[in-house]
Amino acid sequence: MHWLSILLIGIGANLDNLGIGLSLGMKKMHMTVMANLFIAIISMLAAYLSVVAGSFISQYISKDTANISGCILLIGLGTWTILSEYLSRPSPILQNPEQVDKDDNNTISWKESFYLGIILSLNCLTMGFGGGMNGLSPIWTAVSVGFFSFVSIMIGSQSGYKLSQTFIGKYSNVLSGLLLIVIGVYEFFA
Template identity: 25%
Template sequence: MDLFPLLLLALAVSIDSFNVGFTYGMRKVKIPLHAIFIIACCSAFSLYFASIIGSHFGKILTPHLTETIGGSIFILLGAWALLQFFCTADDKTDSIENVHEKVLVKFELKSIGAVIQILKKPMTADLDKSGSINGYEAVLLGTALSLDALGAGFGASMLGFSPILLAACVGLMSAIFATTGIKFGATLGSNQLFKHFSFIPGLLLILIGIWKI
């Protein structure tokens, strides 16, 4: 197994943590170490779970077919990410603030009349408006951020990536990127330079898919 594509995949899956961390830092929202750990674990567990499922499918298919399917999954995920990037860039009616307020997950619990929206916007993810992300808020945010890892994990296992090694890399990179993003956000304030590079994860996924097909 090549280490380079594994690291590229971990980078592509984890880079959203930097974007979220950057917004936290910019908004002066505190994110303690235990919350970063929870977010990283959510991404790692999600990817590992999807990888295990994908590996079972891989056992009943031919090696060539599994590589084709796995590579195609990455290309589709990357194309979807690029489509979202360019659609957002073309939407001139949205302000910079609104661009980041995209709903990732919405859980509706009709029995108690509760609606929980997990957003990339940290100020909204801070459900109790305390200015700090606590345990359950970190779980919700980590779950939202880990959704991208589901498809990637499924495809990765069919391409022969080690589920444990990949999950460990994703968890570690998620923690590093979140921490780095917070520091950059606190330092650069309202600088919007990094939003112009949000196409990178999609491009990386496409390259990995082409590499493996």
């Protein structure tokens, strides 16, 4: 089993979640445990489905071709993530997650977290697909993604302003891209 890759995909897919948590913490917004859990479940479903899809497609091509394709996809996605940090504008919700607080009570409920969960789960789709082509377990990849989703939002929102001023808070997209490149290179040689 590719435990290191599963772990790194779980972390890499959720660096945006850490940034969201930091942003909410800095603005003294509270995310309920149910809202955080709901986002983690959405991310888990996205990861599971994309790993299954990658695994399914890999059955119709040789193992070496599937492995190389998955590695190229992960490295390409990592490169794109890094470049897009400098070339495109992120979603307004990712820049201002407090916008999902429709009732202005400074608390993100599980109902308000749905749109945020969908946006954050998009990272899981492409990462999971590449992981599936490399033979990662759909269940364990989904568990890793869900766990790190929950933990990263929780840590980010509790750390708030202090962590947002660190290297991690400022460069979460670049770090996510670098992790994807590392996973792709690792899987190529594993």
